[in-house]
Amino acid sequence: MLDVGRHPNIELLAYSEVEKVEGEAGNFRVTVRRKARYVREDRCTGCGACAEKCPTLVPDAFNEGLRNRKAIYSLFAQGIPSTHTIDADHCRQLNGKKCGICAKTCQAEAIDFDQKDRILDLNVAAIIIAAGYDVFDPSQIPEYRYREIPNVVTAIEFERLLSASGPTGGHLDRPSDRAMETEIEELEKSVGKSQKALSKFEEKYGESSAAFYEKYRSGAYPNDEDRKKWADKYADHLTVVEPLESLKKKAEGFTVAKRLAFIQCVGSRDFRFYPFCSGYCCMHSIKEAIIAHEHGPDTTSTIFGMDIRAVGKGFEEYKIRGGNHSNITYIRGRVAEIMEGPDNNPVVIYEDTRERKVKRQEFDMVILATACAPSKGVVALARTLGVELDSYNFLKTSPLSPVDTTTPGIFVCGCAESPMDVPESVAQASSAAERAAEIVFQTDLIKEKAVA
Protein backbone atom coordinates (compact mmCIF):
# COMPACT_ATOMS: atom_id res chain seq x y z
CA MET A 1 0.00 0.00 0.00
CA LEU A 2 2.75 2.36 1.00
CA ASP A 3 4.61 1.56 -2.23
CA VAL A 4 1.56 2.55 -4.27
CA GLY A 5 1.35 5.89 -2.48
CA ARG A 6 5.04 6.61 -2.98
CA HIS A 7 5.66 5.36 -6.52
CA PRO A 8 6.56 8.26 -8.84
CA ASN A 9 4.70 6.61 -11.74
CA ILE A 10 1.41 6.21 -9.87
CA GLU A 11 -1.04 9.08 -9.65
CA LEU A 12 -3.31 8.14 -6.78
CA LEU A 13 -6.86 9.42 -7.30
CA ALA A 14 -8.57 8.31 -4.08
CA TYR A 15 -12.13 9.43 -3.30
CA SER A 16 -12.80 9.66 -7.04
CA GLU A 17 -15.09 8.01 -9.55
CA VAL A 18 -14.97 7.43 -13.28
CA GLU A 19 -17.80 9.34 -14.94
CA LYS A 20 -17.33 8.99 -18.68
CA VAL A 21 -15.20 6.95 -21.05
CA GLU A 22 -14.88 7.48 -24.81
CA GLY A 23 -12.54 6.23 -27.49
CA GLU A 24 -10.93 2.89 -28.14
CA ALA A 25 -7.88 0.79 -27.23
CA GLY A 26 -4.77 2.95 -27.38
CA ASN A 27 -6.74 6.16 -26.96
CA PHE A 28 -9.43 6.37 -24.28
CA ARG A 29 -10.62 9.75 -23.07
CA VAL A 30 -11.73 9.43 -19.45
CA THR A 31 -13.53 11.87 -17.18
CA VAL A 32 -12.86 11.37 -13.47
CA ARG A 33 -14.77 13.15 -10.72
CA ARG A 34 -12.59 13.91 -7.72
CA LYS A 35 -15.12 14.15 -4.92
CA ALA A 36 -14.74 17.02 -2.47
CA ARG A 37 -13.11 15.90 0.78
CA TYR A 38 -13.52 19.40 2.26
CA VAL A 39 -9.91 18.94 3.34
CA ARG A 40 -7.01 20.25 1.27
CA GLU A 41 -4.80 17.36 0.24
CA ASP A 42 -1.75 19.60 -0.12
CA ARG A 43 -2.03 20.75 3.48
CA CYS A 44 -3.48 17.85 5.54
CA THR A 45 -0.74 16.01 7.42
CA GLY A 46 -3.07 13.24 8.62
CA CYS A 47 -2.39 14.03 12.29
CA GLY A 48 -5.99 13.32 13.30
CA ALA A 49 -6.43 16.25 15.71
CA CYS A 50 -9.65 17.19 13.84
CA ALA A 51 -11.16 13.73 14.29
CA GLU A 52 -10.33 13.81 17.99
CA LYS A 53 -12.33 17.01 18.49
CA CYS A 54 -15.19 16.35 16.05
CA PRO A 55 -18.44 15.99 18.03
CA THR A 56 -20.36 13.87 15.50
CA LEU A 57 -20.34 10.08 15.73
CA VAL A 58 -21.05 7.94 12.66
CA PRO A 59 -21.04 4.10 12.42
CA ASP A 60 -17.64 3.09 11.04
CA ALA A 61 -18.11 1.15 7.78
CA PHE A 62 -14.49 -0.02 7.79
CA ASN A 63 -15.20 -1.79 11.09
CA GLU A 64 -18.54 -3.02 9.77
CA GLY A 65 -20.41 -0.66 12.09
CA LEU A 66 -18.97 -2.37 15.18
CA ARG A 67 -17.70 0.97 16.41
CA ASN A 68 -18.15 4.63 15.61
CA ARG A 69 -15.94 7.06 13.79
CA LYS A 70 -16.20 10.83 13.56
CA ALA A 71 -17.73 12.88 10.74
CA ILE A 72 -14.19 13.87 9.77
CA TYR A 73 -12.13 10.72 9.44
CA SER A 74 -9.45 8.70 7.75
CA LEU A 75 -10.79 5.35 6.52
CA PHE A 76 -8.38 3.42 8.75
CA ALA A 77 -5.22 4.24 10.67
CA GLN A 78 -2.69 3.16 8.03
CA GLY A 79 -4.87 4.45 5.14
CA ILE A 80 -3.13 5.84 2.08
CA PRO A 81 -3.47 8.72 1.37
CA SER A 82 -3.68 9.74 5.01
CA THR A 83 -5.63 12.87 4.08
CA HIS A 84 -8.75 13.12 6.21
CA THR A 85 -12.20 13.40 4.68
CA ILE A 86 -15.37 15.09 5.87
CA ASP A 87 -18.46 12.94 5.56
CA ALA A 88 -20.81 15.47 3.97
CA ASP A 89 -23.92 13.50 4.97
CA HIS A 90 -23.15 13.76 8.67
CA CYS A 91 -20.98 16.87 9.17
CA ARG A 92 -22.85 19.50 11.20
CA GLN A 93 -21.25 22.47 9.45
CA LEU A 94 -22.04 21.14 5.97
CA ASN A 95 -25.65 20.51 7.02
CA GLY A 96 -26.25 24.09 8.02
CA LYS A 97 -25.60 23.77 11.75
CA LYS A 98 -23.04 25.76 13.68
CA CYS A 99 -19.82 23.85 14.25
CA GLY A 100 -16.48 24.19 12.43
CA ILE A 101 -14.54 22.71 15.37
CA CYS A 102 -12.25 20.79 13.02
CA ALA A 103 -11.30 23.99 11.18
CA LYS A 104 -10.43 25.65 14.49
CA THR A 105 -8.37 22.62 15.59
CA CYS A 106 -6.44 22.09 12.35
CA GLN A 107 -3.01 23.69 12.66
CA ALA A 108 -2.26 23.10 8.99
CA GLU A 109 -5.39 25.08 8.01
CA ALA A 110 -6.40 22.25 5.73
CA ILE A 111 -10.18 22.35 6.27
CA ASP A 112 -12.05 23.93 3.37
CA PHE A 113 -15.84 23.78 3.68
CA ASP A 114 -16.20 25.45 0.26
CA GLN A 115 -14.28 22.77 -1.63
CA LYS A 116 -16.11 21.53 -4.73
CA ASP A 117 -15.90 18.32 -6.77
CA ARG A 118 -13.20 18.60 -9.41
CA ILE A 119 -13.38 17.10 -12.88
CA LEU A 120 -10.24 15.60 -14.30
CA ASP A 121 -9.74 14.60 -17.95
CA LEU A 122 -7.35 11.76 -18.66
CA ASN A 123 -6.11 10.25 -21.87
CA VAL A 124 -5.13 6.60 -21.44
CA ALA A 125 -4.15 3.71 -23.69
CA ALA A 126 -5.79 0.96 -21.65
CA ILE A 127 -8.06 0.47 -18.66
CA ILE A 128 -7.98 -2.19 -15.95
CA ILE A 129 -11.10 -2.83 -13.90
CA ALA A 130 -10.31 -4.00 -10.38
CA ALA A 131 -13.57 -2.95 -8.79
CA GLY A 132 -13.80 -5.82 -6.31
CA TYR A 133 -16.91 -7.33 -4.77
CA ASP A 134 -19.54 -6.88 -2.08
CA VAL A 135 -20.13 -9.09 0.91
CA PHE A 136 -23.44 -10.96 0.57
CA ASP A 137 -26.05 -9.66 3.02
CA PRO A 138 -27.11 -12.73 5.04
CA SER A 139 -30.26 -11.08 6.39
CA GLN A 140 -31.77 -12.33 3.12
CA ILE A 141 -31.69 -15.82 4.68
CA PRO A 142 -34.38 -15.60 7.37
CA GLU A 143 -33.53 -18.96 9.01
CA TYR A 144 -30.05 -17.76 10.00
CA ARG A 145 -31.51 -14.77 11.89
CA TYR A 146 -28.60 -12.45 11.17
CA ARG A 147 -29.29 -9.08 12.85
CA GLU A 148 -32.01 -10.76 14.98
CA ILE A 149 -29.56 -12.74 17.11
CA PRO A 150 -26.71 -10.38 18.06
CA ASN A 151 -24.08 -13.11 18.30
CA VAL A 152 -24.54 -14.23 14.70
CA VAL A 153 -21.95 -12.26 12.71
CA THR A 154 -20.48 -12.32 9.21
CA ALA A 155 -16.93 -13.49 8.51
CA ILE A 156 -15.77 -9.94 7.80
CA GLU A 157 -17.29 -8.65 11.06
CA PHE A 158 -15.52 -11.47 12.90
CA GLU A 159 -12.31 -10.45 11.13
CA ARG A 160 -12.62 -6.97 12.65
CA LEU A 161 -13.27 -8.46 16.10
CA LEU A 162 -10.10 -10.55 15.74
CA SER A 163 -8.01 -7.59 14.61
CA ALA A 164 -5.74 -5.89 17.14
CA SER A 165 -6.64 -2.57 15.50
CA GLY A 166 -10.35 -3.45 15.51
CA PRO A 167 -13.18 -2.34 17.79
CA THR A 168 -12.31 -4.78 20.60
CA GLY A 169 -8.52 -4.62 20.27
CA GLY A 170 -8.50 -8.27 19.22
CA HIS A 171 -10.56 -9.63 22.15
CA LEU A 172 -13.41 -11.88 21.12
CA ASP A 173 -16.02 -9.93 23.03
CA ARG A 174 -19.47 -10.98 21.90
CA PRO A 175 -21.69 -8.31 20.31
CA SER A 176 -24.49 -8.98 22.83
CA ASP A 177 -22.04 -8.48 25.73
CA ARG A 178 -20.66 -5.31 24.16
CA ALA A 179 -24.20 -3.96 23.73
CA MET A 180 -24.94 -4.69 27.40
CA GLU A 181 -21.71 -3.00 28.50
CA THR A 182 -22.70 0.11 26.53
CA GLU A 183 -26.11 -0.01 28.22
CA ILE A 184 -24.44 -0.26 31.64
CA GLU A 185 -22.24 2.74 30.83
CA GLU A 186 -25.26 4.81 29.83
CA LEU A 187 -27.20 3.80 32.93
CA GLU A 188 -24.18 4.62 35.11
CA LYS A 189 -24.05 8.08 33.57
CA SER A 190 -27.71 8.74 34.36
CA VAL A 191 -27.29 7.32 37.89
CA GLY A 192 -24.33 9.66 38.40
CA LYS A 193 -26.48 12.61 37.41
CA SER A 194 -29.40 11.72 39.67
CA GLN A 195 -26.95 10.98 42.50
CA LYS A 196 -25.68 14.56 42.23
CA ALA A 197 -29.19 15.99 42.43
CA LEU A 198 -30.01 13.76 45.41
CA SER A 199 -26.89 14.70 47.33
CA LYS A 200 -27.95 18.37 47.17
CA PHE A 201 -31.19 17.46 48.94
CA GLU A 202 -29.30 15.25 51.39
CA GLU A 203 -27.02 18.14 52.36
CA LYS A 204 -29.95 20.51 52.69
CA TYR A 205 -31.97 18.27 55.01
CA GLY A 206 -29.12 16.38 56.65
CA GLU A 207 -30.33 12.84 56.13
CA SER A 208 -29.88 10.08 53.60
CA SER A 209 -32.31 9.77 50.71
CA ALA A 210 -33.22 6.21 51.66
CA ALA A 211 -34.11 7.15 55.25
CA PHE A 212 -36.07 10.18 54.07
CA TYR A 213 -37.96 8.18 51.45
CA GLU A 214 -39.04 5.67 54.07
CA LYS A 215 -40.51 8.46 56.20
CA TYR A 216 -42.03 10.24 53.19
CA ARG A 217 -43.86 7.12 52.12
CA SER A 218 -45.36 6.70 55.55
CA GLY A 219 -46.84 10.18 55.12
CA ALA A 220 -44.45 12.26 57.24
CA TYR A 221 -44.38 15.35 54.97
CA PRO A 222 -47.87 15.79 53.51
CA ASN A 223 -47.68 19.35 52.06
CA ASP A 224 -43.97 19.89 51.51
CA GLU A 225 -43.41 20.67 47.80
CA ASP A 226 -39.61 20.61 48.00
CA ARG A 227 -39.53 17.24 49.74
CA LYS A 228 -41.99 15.92 47.16
CA LYS A 229 -39.45 16.81 44.46
CA TRP A 230 -36.79 14.95 46.44
CA ALA A 231 -39.03 11.89 46.75
CA ASP A 232 -39.82 11.92 43.00
CA LYS A 233 -36.14 12.18 42.16
CA TYR A 234 -35.33 9.28 44.47
CA ALA A 235 -38.13 7.14 42.99
CA ASP A 236 -36.74 7.80 39.48
CA HIS A 237 -33.26 7.00 40.74
CA LEU A 238 -34.44 3.63 42.07
CA THR A 239 -36.00 2.66 38.72
CA VAL A 240 -32.55 3.04 37.12
CA VAL A 241 -30.41 1.60 39.92
CA GLU A 242 -32.22 -1.72 40.14
CA PRO A 243 -31.84 -2.75 36.47
CA LEU A 244 -28.27 -1.41 36.54
CA GLU A 245 -27.35 -3.67 39.44
CA SER A 246 -28.85 -6.74 37.77
CA LEU A 247 -27.09 -5.94 34.48
CA LYS A 248 -23.81 -5.48 36.32
CA LYS A 249 -24.23 -8.85 37.99
CA LYS A 250 -24.80 -10.43 34.57
CA ALA A 251 -21.80 -8.64 33.08
CA GLU A 252 -19.54 -10.09 35.76
CA GLY A 253 -19.99 -13.49 34.13
CA PHE A 254 -18.92 -12.27 30.66
CA THR A 255 -15.95 -13.99 29.09
CA VAL A 256 -14.62 -13.89 25.56
CA ALA A 257 -16.32 -16.19 23.03
CA LYS A 258 -14.85 -19.68 23.27
CA ARG A 259 -17.25 -21.96 21.42
CA LEU A 260 -17.38 -20.84 17.80
CA ALA A 261 -19.44 -22.17 14.91
CA PHE A 262 -18.62 -21.35 11.29
CA ILE A 263 -21.36 -21.85 8.74
CA GLN A 264 -20.20 -22.30 5.16
CA CYS A 265 -21.93 -21.45 1.88
CA VAL A 266 -24.06 -18.59 3.18
CA GLY A 267 -25.50 -17.26 -0.07
CA SER A 268 -23.19 -19.29 -2.29
CA ARG A 269 -23.98 -22.76 -3.65
CA ASP A 270 -27.56 -21.81 -2.89
CA PHE A 271 -30.02 -21.67 -5.79
CA ARG A 272 -32.04 -18.97 -4.07
CA PHE A 273 -29.05 -16.61 -4.33
CA TYR A 274 -25.77 -17.52 -6.01
CA PRO A 275 -25.33 -21.03 -7.38
CA PHE A 276 -21.54 -20.60 -7.69
CA CYS A 277 -18.91 -21.50 -5.10
CA SER A 278 -17.25 -18.35 -3.75
CA GLY A 279 -13.98 -20.21 -3.43
CA TYR A 280 -12.23 -18.47 -0.58
CA CYS A 281 -14.78 -18.88 2.27
CA CYS A 282 -13.73 -22.38 3.41
CA MET A 283 -10.14 -21.24 3.86
CA HIS A 284 -11.28 -17.95 5.37
CA SER A 285 -13.24 -19.78 8.09
CA ILE A 286 -10.32 -22.11 8.82
CA LYS A 287 -8.00 -19.12 9.08
CA GLU A 288 -10.36 -17.29 11.44
CA ALA A 289 -10.69 -20.43 13.60
CA ILE A 290 -6.90 -20.81 13.75
CA ILE A 291 -6.38 -17.14 14.68
CA ALA A 292 -9.14 -17.33 17.30
CA HIS A 293 -7.37 -20.35 18.78
CA GLU A 294 -4.11 -18.38 18.82
CA HIS A 295 -5.89 -15.66 20.81
CA GLY A 296 -7.30 -18.15 23.34
CA PRO A 297 -5.94 -21.72 23.48
CA ASP A 298 -9.19 -23.06 24.95
CA THR A 299 -11.23 -21.84 21.97
CA THR A 300 -13.00 -24.60 20.05
CA SER A 301 -14.38 -24.17 16.55
CA THR A 302 -16.87 -26.23 14.58
CA ILE A 303 -17.03 -25.69 10.84
CA PHE A 304 -20.30 -26.78 9.22
CA GLY A 305 -20.02 -27.30 5.48
CA MET A 306 -21.20 -29.46 2.64
CA ASP A 307 -17.53 -30.11 1.96
CA ILE A 308 -14.37 -28.17 2.73
CA ARG A 309 -12.84 -26.87 -0.48
CA ALA A 310 -9.15 -26.43 0.26
CA VAL A 311 -7.95 -26.04 -3.33
CA GLY A 312 -4.66 -24.18 -3.54
CA LYS A 313 -1.02 -24.40 -2.65
CA GLY A 314 -0.62 -25.37 1.00
CA PHE A 315 -4.38 -25.12 1.64
CA GLU A 316 -5.14 -28.78 2.43
CA GLU A 317 -2.19 -28.92 4.82
CA TYR A 318 -3.50 -25.75 6.48
CA LYS A 319 -6.91 -27.36 6.92
CA ILE A 320 -5.41 -30.49 8.50
CA ARG A 321 -3.17 -28.41 10.74
CA GLY A 322 -6.24 -26.51 11.94
CA GLY A 323 -7.96 -29.80 12.83
CA ASN A 324 -4.91 -31.20 14.61
CA HIS A 325 -3.60 -28.18 16.47
CA SER A 326 -6.35 -25.55 16.64
CA ASN A 327 -9.35 -27.46 18.05
CA ILE A 328 -11.30 -27.34 14.79
CA THR A 329 -14.00 -29.96 14.17
CA TYR A 330 -15.30 -30.27 10.61
CA ILE A 331 -18.92 -31.39 10.35
CA ARG A 332 -20.39 -32.39 7.03
CA GLY A 333 -23.85 -30.94 6.99
CA ARG A 334 -25.76 -27.86 5.98
CA VAL A 335 -27.17 -25.80 8.84
CA ALA A 336 -30.96 -25.63 8.68
CA GLU A 337 -31.62 -22.97 11.26
CA ILE A 338 -30.08 -20.83 14.00
CA MET A 339 -32.15 -20.17 17.13
CA GLU A 340 -31.42 -18.10 20.20
CA GLY A 341 -30.74 -20.05 23.40
CA PRO A 342 -30.10 -18.86 26.97
CA ASP A 343 -27.53 -16.07 27.63
CA ASN A 344 -27.75 -14.88 24.01
CA ASN A 345 -26.09 -18.11 22.90
CA PRO A 346 -26.97 -19.06 19.34
CA VAL A 347 -28.15 -22.66 18.89
CA VAL A 348 -27.34 -24.32 15.59
CA ILE A 349 -29.72 -26.94 14.19
CA TYR A 350 -28.22 -29.14 11.52
CA GLU A 351 -28.21 -32.57 10.03
CA ASP A 352 -25.04 -34.53 10.63
CA THR A 353 -24.93 -36.38 7.32
CA ARG A 354 -22.40 -38.91 8.55
CA GLU A 355 -24.61 -40.07 11.40
CA ARG A 356 -27.84 -39.23 9.55
CA LYS A 357 -29.20 -37.45 12.57
CA VAL A 358 -30.67 -34.01 13.13
CA LYS A 359 -28.75 -32.36 15.96
CA ARG A 360 -28.67 -29.10 17.87
CA GLN A 361 -25.64 -27.53 19.45
CA GLU A 362 -25.16 -24.35 21.48
CA PHE A 363 -22.32 -21.90 20.77
CA ASP A 364 -21.05 -18.56 22.08
CA MET A 365 -20.89 -17.10 18.61
CA VAL A 366 -21.83 -18.10 15.06
CA ILE A 367 -19.86 -16.82 12.07
CA LEU A 368 -21.49 -16.83 8.64
CA ALA A 369 -19.11 -17.44 5.72
CA THR A 370 -20.87 -15.06 3.35
CA ALA A 371 -20.76 -15.28 -0.43
CA CYS A 372 -18.72 -13.06 -2.72
CA ALA A 373 -21.44 -10.98 -4.36
CA PRO A 374 -20.85 -8.80 -7.43
CA SER A 375 -20.38 -5.20 -6.34
CA LYS A 376 -23.47 -3.02 -6.58
CA GLY A 377 -21.70 -0.25 -8.44
CA VAL A 378 -20.42 -2.53 -11.20
CA VAL A 379 -23.56 -2.29 -13.35
CA ALA A 380 -23.21 1.48 -13.71
CA LEU A 381 -19.45 1.16 -14.19
CA ALA A 382 -19.89 -1.44 -16.95
CA ARG A 383 -22.35 0.85 -18.70
CA THR A 384 -19.92 3.77 -18.48
CA LEU A 385 -17.09 1.67 -19.88
CA GLY A 386 -19.21 -0.16 -22.44
CA VAL A 387 -18.24 -3.67 -21.27
CA GLU A 388 -20.55 -6.64 -20.85
CA LEU A 389 -21.41 -8.43 -17.62
CA ASP A 390 -22.25 -12.10 -17.14
CA SER A 391 -25.55 -13.38 -15.73
CA TYR A 392 -24.46 -12.74 -12.12
CA ASN A 393 -23.03 -9.25 -12.88
CA PHE A 394 -19.39 -10.21 -12.82
CA LEU A 395 -17.36 -8.94 -15.81
CA LYS A 396 -17.80 -11.17 -18.84
CA THR A 397 -14.59 -12.94 -19.90
CA SER A 398 -13.76 -16.14 -21.76
CA PRO A 399 -11.82 -19.09 -20.30
CA LEU A 400 -8.93 -18.66 -22.74
CA SER A 401 -8.57 -14.92 -22.17
CA PRO A 402 -9.57 -14.59 -18.52
CA VAL A 403 -8.52 -10.94 -18.10
CA ASP A 404 -9.93 -9.54 -21.37
CA THR A 405 -13.36 -7.91 -21.18
CA THR A 406 -15.68 -7.75 -24.20
CA THR A 407 -14.11 -4.40 -25.18
CA PRO A 408 -10.52 -4.39 -26.55
CA GLY A 409 -8.16 -2.36 -24.39
CA ILE A 410 -10.21 -2.87 -21.21
CA PHE A 411 -9.08 -5.62 -18.84
CA VAL A 412 -10.32 -6.99 -15.55
CA CYS A 413 -8.75 -8.63 -12.51
CA GLY A 414 -9.69 -9.71 -9.00
CA CYS A 415 -13.18 -10.35 -7.70
CA ALA A 416 -14.77 -8.07 -10.30
CA GLU A 417 -14.11 -10.97 -12.71
CA SER A 418 -15.23 -13.81 -10.45
CA PRO A 419 -14.82 -14.79 -6.79
CA MET A 420 -11.19 -15.48 -5.93
CA ASP A 421 -8.77 -15.34 -3.02
CA VAL A 422 -5.79 -13.05 -2.46
CA PRO A 423 -3.06 -15.12 -4.22
CA GLU A 424 -5.29 -15.57 -7.28
CA SER A 425 -6.21 -11.86 -7.34
CA VAL A 426 -2.53 -10.94 -7.27
CA ALA A 427 -1.73 -13.38 -10.09
CA GLN A 428 -4.60 -12.11 -12.20
CA ALA A 429 -3.65 -8.50 -11.48
CA SER A 430 -0.15 -9.08 -12.84
CA SER A 431 -1.66 -10.79 -15.85
CA ALA A 432 -4.02 -7.85 -16.51
CA ALA A 433 -1.11 -5.43 -16.07
CA GLU A 434 0.85 -7.31 -18.69
CA ARG A 435 -2.09 -7.33 -21.13
CA ALA A 436 -2.53 -3.57 -20.64
CA ALA A 437 1.20 -2.98 -21.13
CA GLU A 438 0.97 -4.80 -24.48
CA ILE A 439 -1.41 -2.07 -25.69
CA VAL A 440 1.04 0.63 -24.61
CA PHE A 441 3.97 -1.02 -26.36
CA GLN A 442 1.86 -1.74 -29.44
CA THR A 443 1.16 1.96 -29.80
CA ASP A 444 4.93 2.40 -29.66
CA LEU A 445 5.32 -0.09 -32.50
CA ILE A 446 2.71 1.66 -34.62
CA LYS A 447 4.50 4.97 -34.12
CA GLU A 448 7.84 3.47 -35.11
CA LYS A 449 6.29 2.02 -38.26
CA ALA A 450 4.80 5.39 -39.16
CA VAL A 451 8.21 7.03 -38.80
CA ALA A 452 9.91 4.34 -40.87
Next chain:
Amino acid sequence: MTKDILIIGGGIAGMQSSLDLADMGIKVHLVEKLPSIGGKMAQLDKTFPTNDCAI
Protein backbone atom coordinates in the same frame (compact mmCIF):
# COMPACT_ATOMS: atom_id res chain seq x y z
CA MET B 1 -0.26 8.99 -28.44
CA THR B 2 -0.79 8.36 -24.76
CA LYS B 3 1.04 5.66 -22.84
CA ASP B 4 -0.84 6.06 -19.59
CA ILE B 5 -3.08 3.42 -18.07
CA LEU B 6 -6.18 3.85 -15.92
CA ILE B 7 -6.88 1.41 -13.11
CA ILE B 8 -10.29 1.41 -11.47
CA GLY B 9 -10.26 0.09 -7.89
CA GLY B 10 -7.55 0.33 -5.25
CA GLY B 11 -7.88 -3.09 -3.63
CA ILE B 12 -5.22 -5.78 -3.70
CA ALA B 13 -5.79 -6.45 -7.44
CA GLY B 14 -5.72 -2.78 -8.45
CA MET B 15 -2.65 -2.11 -6.31
CA GLN B 16 -0.76 -5.07 -7.75
CA SER B 17 -1.58 -4.05 -11.35
CA SER B 18 -0.54 -0.47 -10.60
CA LEU B 19 2.80 -1.48 -9.14
CA ASP B 20 3.58 -3.90 -11.97
CA LEU B 21 2.87 -1.26 -14.63
CA ALA B 22 4.58 1.55 -12.74
CA ASP B 23 7.70 -0.61 -12.37
CA MET B 24 7.66 -1.09 -16.15
CA GLY B 25 7.92 2.68 -16.46
CA ILE B 26 4.29 3.22 -17.43
CA LYS B 27 2.36 6.12 -15.91
CA VAL B 28 -0.65 4.81 -13.97
CA HIS B 29 -3.76 6.66 -12.77
CA LEU B 30 -5.32 4.67 -9.92
CA VAL B 31 -8.92 5.64 -9.19
CA GLU B 32 -10.44 4.55 -5.86
CA LYS B 33 -13.99 5.32 -4.75
CA LEU B 34 -13.22 5.38 -1.00
CA PRO B 35 -10.96 7.90 0.80
CA SER B 36 -8.06 5.42 1.07
CA ILE B 37 -6.78 2.48 -0.95
CA GLY B 38 -6.53 -1.04 0.47
CA GLY B 39 -9.97 -2.44 -0.29
CA LYS B 40 -11.33 -5.52 1.43
CA MET B 41 -7.86 -6.90 2.15
CA ALA B 42 -7.08 -3.99 4.47
CA GLN B 43 -10.00 -5.14 6.61
CA LEU B 44 -8.49 -8.59 7.04
CA ASP B 45 -6.42 -9.31 10.11
CA LYS B 46 -4.27 -12.07 8.62
CA THR B 47 -4.22 -13.94 5.31
CA PHE B 48 -4.21 -17.70 4.66
CA PRO B 49 -2.37 -20.03 4.39
CA THR B 50 0.63 -18.36 6.00
CA ASN B 51 -1.14 -16.13 8.57
CA ASP B 52 0.80 -13.14 7.27
CA CYS B 53 -0.41 -9.70 8.25
CA ALA B 54 -2.71 -8.32 5.56
CA ILE B 55 -1.65 -4.69 5.63
